[in-house]
Amino acid sequence: MQITTNEQTHFLSGRRYDIDAIRVLAFGLLILYHVGMFYVLEWGWHIKSEYQYAWLQPVMGFFNQWRMALLFLISGMATAILVHKSDRGFLGGANAASGITPGIWDAGDCGSPGLL
16 A cells, blocks of 8 residues: 555644554553552562452453553554654654763663663
8 A cells, every 4th residue: 555645744743643542541551450450369569458359360461461562562653753753863863862871871870880
């Protein structure tokens, strides 16, 4: 399928409400997942409720399989759009330097060998 210039312009300009909806759904499920960790029977977690349910374990196991993959998919979609919107590319030049510099500082400041 050939994408026309008009479709590309529409794809890259303006707000992507479909991605926003997926992002809201994913983070809502992530919040529910972590709240559910209070109540899952036989799962080690640092805070547990006195009310624990065995039926919640398969439900949480289902969400556990794809929760991180969904978050990486959403961040990859956002990164791809930013790369296509930018003239020079999102990951090059001053944008990369502004992200690398704090990373080097943080690696040296935390006492770890890091990049210093």
